Amino acid sequence: xxxEESKSHRPTLPTTFDPATFEMKWYRQQEESxxxxxxxxxxxxxxxxxxxxxxxxxxxxxxxxxxxxxxxDILARWRRMQGRAVLWVPGVDHAGIATQxxxxxxxxxxxxxxxxxxxxxxxxxxCHEWGYARRHDIxxxxxxxxxxxxxxxxxYTIDEVRSRAVRRVFCELYHQGLAYRDNRMVNWCPRCAxxxxxxxxxxxxxxxxLWSIAYPLSDGSGEIVVATTRPETMLGDTAxxxxxxxxxxxxxxxxxVDLPLTDRKIPVIxxxxxxxxxxxGAVKVTPAxxxxxxEAGRRNNLASVLVIGFxxxxxxxxxxxxxxxxxxxxxxxxxxxLEARGLRRGEKSHLNAIGRCQRCDTxxxxxxxxxxxxxxxxxxxxxxxxxxxxxVVFTPDTWRKTFDEWxxxxxxxxxxxxxxxxxxxxxxxxxxxxVFVPKPGEPDPPESLGLTRDPDVFDTWFSSWLMPFSxxxxxxxxxxxxxxxxxxxxxxxFDILFFWVARMIMAGCWFPxxxxxxxxxxxxxxxxxxxxxMSKTRGNVVDPLEMCDExxxxxxxxxxxxxxxxxxxxxxxxxxxxxxxxxxxxVWNATRFAIGMLGDEPPKPLAPFHSLSLIDxxxxxxxxxACAKVNASLEVFRFDEAAGALYAFFWSEFCDGYVEFVKxxxxxxxxxxxxxxxxxxVLHLVLMRSLAxxxxxxxxxxxxxxxxxxxDGARLPQEAFPASVPEWDDPLAVxxxxxxxxxxxxxRNLRAERGLSQTVVLEAILEVPEGDLAPSLESQRGLLMxxxxxxxxxxxxxxxxxxxxxxxxxxxxxxxxxxxTELTPxxxxxxxxxxxxxxKDIAALEAKLSDEGFRAKAPAAVIEKARKQLQDLTSRRxxxxxxxxxxxx
RNA sequence: AGGGGGUUAGCUCAGCGGCAGAGCGUCUGCCUUACACGCAGUAGGCCAUCGGUUCGAAUCCGAUACCCCCUACCA
Numbered sequence: 001x002x003x004e005e006s007k008s009h010r011p012t013l014p015t016t017f018d019p020a021t022f023e024m025k026w027y028r029q030q031e032e033s034x035x036x037x038x039x040x041x042x043x044x045x046x047x048x049x050x051x052x053x054x055x056x057x058x059x060x061x062x063x064x065x066x067x068x069x070x071x072x073d074i075l076a077r078w079r080r081m082q083g084r085a086v087l088w089v090p091g092v093d094h095a096g097i098a099t100q101x102x103x104x105x106x107x108x109x110x111x112x113x114x115x116x117x118x119x120x121x122x123x124x125x126x127c128h129e130w131g132y133a134r135r136h137d138i139x140x141x142x143x144x145x146x147x148x149x150x151x152x153x154x155x156y157t158i159d160e161v162r163s164r165a166v167r168r169v170f171c172e173l174y175h176q177g178l179a180y181r182d183n184r185m186v187n188w189c190p191r192c193a194x195x196x197x198x199x200x201x202x203x204x205x206x207x208x209x210l211w212s213i214a215y216p217l218s219d220g221s222g223e224i225v226v227a228t229t230r231p232e233t234m235l236g237d238t239a240x241x242x243x244x245x246x247x248x249x250x251x252x253x254x255x256x257v258d259l260p261l262t263d264r265k266i267p268v269i270x271x272x273x274x275x276x277x278x279x280x281g282a283v284k285v286t287p288a289x290x291x292x293x294x295e296a297g298r299r300n301n302l303a304s305v306l307v308i309g310f311x312x313x314x315x316x317x318x319x320x321x322x323x324x325x326x327x328x329x330x331x332x333x334x335x336x337x338l339e340a341r342g343l344r345r346g347e348k349s350h351l352n353a354i355g356r357c358q359r360c361d362t363x364x365x366x367x368x369x370x371x372x373x374x375x376x377x378x379x380x381x382x383x384x385x386x387x388x389x390x391x392v393v394f395t396p397d398t399w400r401k402t403f404d405e406w407x408x409x410x411x412x413x414x415x416x417x418x419x420x421x422x423x424x425x426x427x428x429x430x431x432x433x434x435v436f437v438p439k440p441g442e443p444d445p446p447e448s449l450g451l452t453r454d455p456d457v458f459d460t461w462f463s464s465w466l467m468p469f470s471x472x473x474x475x476x477x478x479x480x481x482x483x484x485x486x487x488x489x490x491x492x493x494f495d496i497l498f499f500w501v502a503r504m505i506m507a508g509c510w511f512p513x514x515x516x517x518x519x520x521x522x523x524x525x526x527x528x529x530x531x532x533x534m535s536k537t538r539g540n541v542v543d544p545l546e547m548c549d550e551x552x553x554x555x556x557x558x559x560x561x562x563x564x565x566x567x568x569x570x571x572x573x574x575x576x577x578x579x580x581x582x583x584x585x586x587v588w589n590a591t592r593f594a595i596g597m598l599g600d601e602p603p604k605p606l607a608p609f610h611s612l613s614l615i616d617x618x619x620x621x622x623x624x625x626a627c628a629k630v631n632a633s634l635e636v637f638r639f640d641e642a643a644g645a646l647y648a649f650f651w652s653e654f655c656d657g658y659v660e661f662v663k664x665x666x667x668x669x670x671x672x673x674x675x676x677x678x679x680x681x682v683l684h685l686v687l688m689r690s691l692a693x694x695x696x697x698x699x700x701x702x703x704x705x706x707x708x709x710x711x712d713g714a715r716l717p718q719e720a721f722p723a724s725v726p727e728w729d730d731p732l733a734v735x736x737x738x739x740x741x742x743x744x745x746x747x748r749n750l751r752a753e754r755g756l757s758q759t760v761v762l763e764a765i766l767e768v769p770e771g772d773l774a775p776s777l778e779s780q781r782g783l784l785m786x787x788x789x790x791x792x793x794x795x796x797x798x799x800x801x802x803x804x805x806x807x808x809x810x811x812x813x814x815x816x817x818x819x820x821t822e823l824t825p826x827x828x829x830x831x832x833x834x835x836x837x838x839x840k841d842i843a844a845l846e847a848k849l850s851d852e853g854f855r856a857k858a859p860a861a862v863i864e865k866a867r868k869q870l871q872d873l874t875s876r877r878x879x880x881x882x883x884x885x886x887x888x889x
Numbered sequence: 890a891g892g893g894g895g896u897u898a899g900c901u902c903a904g905c906g907g908c909a910g911a912g913c914g915u916c917u918g919c920c921u922u923a924c925a926c927g928c929a930g931u932a933g934g935c936c937a938u939c940g941g942u943u944c945g946a947a948u949c950c951g952a953u954a955c956c957c958c959c960u961a962c963c964a
Contacts, residue, residue: 185962294962498959565903582926586924589926593923596922659923748930751929752930
C-alpha cells in the first residue's frame with residue numbers, strides 16, 4: 001500500500017480499536033504467506049526449533065496452554081525476525097483414557113451401546129474418527145492466540161509416523177533387555193479398569209483408623225495383635241511379621257497363627273522392615289495388596305493371595321462369605337465379624353496417605369499384576385549426565401535440583417494399560433506364555449505361527465516422550481531430523497517435569513542419541529486474579545479464548561508474558577488484562593498522534609546522529625537501551641523483563657516524554673522546516689522500531705498499526721528485530737533530559753500545591769554545576785519554558801533569590817519566583833521531614849566515607865559515587881533550607 | 890520422613906552485595922485538539938525474626954517462626 005492510499009483511511013482510525021476487526025485478518029495473511037514455515041527463511045539460515053507440548057485432543061485450550069504457547073510464540077517470532085529458520089511443530093495428544101471414556105460415553109448416549117457391544121476394531125475406528133474430527137478444534141484455538149506454528153508439519157501422537165516411532169522404541173528396549181514383563185505390585189484403578197504408573201497417582205492425606213486385631217496362635221498359647229488400616233486385606237494375609245530385635249515377640253517367631261475368618265494357618269516371621277514403635281509392632285503381611293508387604297513376601301518366600309479383584313470387589317479367594325462384596329463393604333463386614341468373634345482389640349484415628357486415580361479420583365487398589373515395565377535406570381543415567389554437563393539447561397535453574405532428585409530415585413515405569421485406545425503393544429505370546437517381540441524394523445510375526453497378540457496398549461506418555469524427534473520423522477533419517485534436531489527450547493509447566501520433560505530427555509539421549517532440546521523453560525501455574533487455583537467446582541476458571549474475545553489476543557498474550565516472570569503462581573484475570581489492553585490502546589493512539597504530525601510526505605531518512613536535537617538524541621539513546629534490554633531478557637527467557645522494558649520505554653519515555661517534547665517543537669512556527677523534518681524522521685523511526693519490538697508480544701495490533709503508519713503491516717513479521725545501536729549512546733542527552741523532566745515535575749508540583757493554574761506564568765532560575773550540563777540545558781531553554789510555563793528562565797549563576805521558592809533536582813538548584821514565597825505549614829512539615837531523611841543519609845555517607853575500611857577496600861567507583869552523592873545531598877539540603885521558616889531544621 | 894521454595898508498598902510480584910522498584914489499587918486536580926483503556930501530581934516499605942560473614946547485607950551464611958509445593962511402602 002502506498003503512502004497515498006494509507007492516508008485515505010487515516011481519518012477513520014478511531015480512538016479505541018476493536019481487535020476482532022483485524023486479528024484474524026492478519027493471522028490468515030501470515031499463515032497463508034508461508035511465514036510460519038522454516039522454508040520462508042533463506043536456506044542457510046540457522047534453524048530454531050520447538051515442539052508444542054501436545055494438548056489433549058478431548059480438551060479445550062485452557063489458560064495454562066495459552067501461557068506456554070504465548071511464550072513459545074514470542075520466542076518464535078523474535079527468532080524469526082532475527083533471521084532464524086523457525087520450525088515450531090504443533091500437534092495434539094491422543095489421550096488414551098480420556099478419549100476412550102469420552103467416545104464410550106458418546107456412543108452410549110447416542111446408541112445405548114457399549115464398546116463391548118461394538119467390538120474392539122469398530123470402537124477403535126470410532127476413536128480415530130472422533131480424534132481426527134476434534135483435533136482441529138484445539139489447533140484452531142492455538143491459531144486464535146496468534147501462534148506461528150508450522151501447521152504443514154502438524155502431528156497427532158497416534159498417527160502413522162508417530163506409531164512407527166513408538167513401535168521402534170519398544171522393540172529396541174525389549175531387545176536391549178530394558179523392556180520386561182513381570183508380575184509386580186501396581187496401582188490399579190478399578191473404575192478405569194487399568195493399571196497406572198506411579199506418576200498418575202495422587203496422594204491425599206485422609207483421616208482413617210488404625211484397628212488392632214488379635215490373631216490367635218495355632219497352639220493355643222495366646223494371641224498376637226496386629227495393627228492395620230485396611231482390615232479387609234487380612235483375608236489375603238500370608239504371614240505376620242515382627243522385628244527380629246523385638247524382645248516382646250521373640251518367642252512368637254516360627255510359630256503359626258490361625259488367620260481369623262479363614263481356615264488358613266500363617267507363620268509368624270521376623271523381618272527388619274517392621275517398625276517396632278508403630279502400632280503393636282506386629283504387622284499382618286498381605287503380599288498381594290501392599291507394596292512393602294509384596295517386598296517382604298518376596299524376601300520370605302510367602303504365598304500371595306489376591307483377595308480384591310480388578311473390579312474392586314472381593315474375589316473367590318477372599319472366602320465365600322465375602323466374595324463379590326465391594327472392598328469397602330468388605331471392610332465393614334470383616335470388622336463386624338471380628339467383633340462377633342471377640343478379636344477386635346481397639347481402634348484409634350490415624351492419618352494416612354492414600355493413592356487416588358489422577359483421572360477419576362477413585363481410591364486405587366495396589367495389587368499384583370502382570371504388566372510391561374521399562375527398566376529406567378540406564379536411561380536415567382544418560383539423561384542426568386546430559387543435564388549435569390549442561391547440554392540441557394533448565395530455566396529457572398532451581399528445577400534442575402528437583403529433576404536430579406527424582407532421577408536419582410527413579411523407579412521402573414509401568415507402560416502397559418488395559419485400554420483399547422492407544423498404541424497396541426507389539427508383543428505376542430504362544431500357548432506356553434513365551435514372549436515374541438519383533439526386532440527393530442521387522443514386521444509382525446506371521447499369523448501362521450498361531451501367536452496371540454498382547455491385548456493391552458501403551459501408556460500415552462510412552463508416545464509423548466518421543467515427541468521432540470518423532471515429530472521430525474524419526475526413526476527415518478529425514479531431512480527435518482538432520483536439520484532441526486536437537487530442538488532449541490521446550491516450554492512447559494513445571495507440573496509435568498517428571499511426566500514428560502524428564503522422560504523426553506531420557507528418550508532423546510537414548511534413541512537418537514542426542515538431547516531433545518537445549519533449553520527447558522518451566523513456567524508456573526496460572527491462577528485466578530486473587531491467587532486461587534482455578535477449578536470447575538470453585539467456578540473461577542478463566543477461559544483464555546473468552547478473554548481474547550473480550551480484550552484481544554494481544555492483551556492476553558502481553559499479560560501472560562508479564563506474569564511469566566513471577567513465582568510459581570501466576571495471578572491472571574480481567575483487571576490485569578484490561579491494563580495491558582490499555583497499553584495496546586496507548587500504542588494505537590500514539591500512532592494516531594504521529595500520523596497527524598508526520599503529515600503526508602513520506603518520512604525522510606534519519607539525519608546524522610550528531611546533527612540531531614538533544615531530545616531526538618535522547619529518545620534514540622533510550623530506544624537503543626530498550627532494544628538491548630528486550631533482547632538480553634528474551635535470551636534468558638525473562639519474558640516479564642522484556643515486556644516490562646518495552647512497556648516502560650514506550651509509555652513513560654516515548655509517550656510521556658518524547659511526544660510531549662516534540663509537540664511544541666513541531667508546532668513552533670519559528671523553527672526551520674529542515675529541523676522539523678529531522679525530528680519527524682526520528683519520531684517515525686522510533687515508532688517503527690517500537691512496533692517491531694512489540695510484534696512478538698502483540699502480533700496483531702502491531703501489524704494493524706504498522707499498516708496505518710507505514711502501509712507495511714504484512715512485512716513487519718519479517719523485519720529485522722531491533723537491536724541496540726551503540727552510536728546512539730548519549731549519556732549527556734540522557735542526563736540533561738532527566739534534569740529537564742525533573743524540573744518540569746517540580747514546577748508542576750509547585751503549581752498543584754499552591755493552586756496556581758497553568759495560565760500563571762512563572763519565573764525560574766537554574767543553578768547548574770560546572771561542566772557540559774549547563775550548555776546542554778541551555779539548548780533546551782525553549783522547551784523547558786514551554787512545558788513548565790515559564791515567562792523568564794535564567795540558567796547559570798546562583799539560584800538563591802530573595803523571596804523565591806527553592807528546590808533541587810539532583811545537582812541542579814532551582815529557584816522559582818512566586819507571588820507568595822513563604823511555605824504553607826504543610827509544605828514546611830513535608831520539607832522538614834525530607835531534611836530529616838537527608839540528614840540521616842548524609843550522616844551515613846559521611847560515616848562511610850570516613851571509614852578506613854571502606855576507603856581501603858571499596859572499589860574506587862563506589863567511593864567516587866558516594867562522594868558525589870554526599871555532595872548532591874548536601875547541596876540539596878542547603879537549597880531546601882532556603883525559605884524554610886526557622887532556618888535550619 | 891526426605892527434598893525444594895516462599896516471607897519486600899493495600900494486592901500480585903521483580904530486585905539477590907554498594908541511595909528500596911514495577912503493575913494494579915488509593916488519594917488530589919484535570920474531558921489540555923493522540924489517548925478518560927487518558928493526563929498531571931501525591932501518599933505508601935525497620936525488605937518475617939535473631940545471630941554471623943563483610944568496609945558495606947533486602948541481597949551471602951546459619952538458626953527460628955509461620956506458609957506453599959514435590960517426592961515417599963511406615964502397616
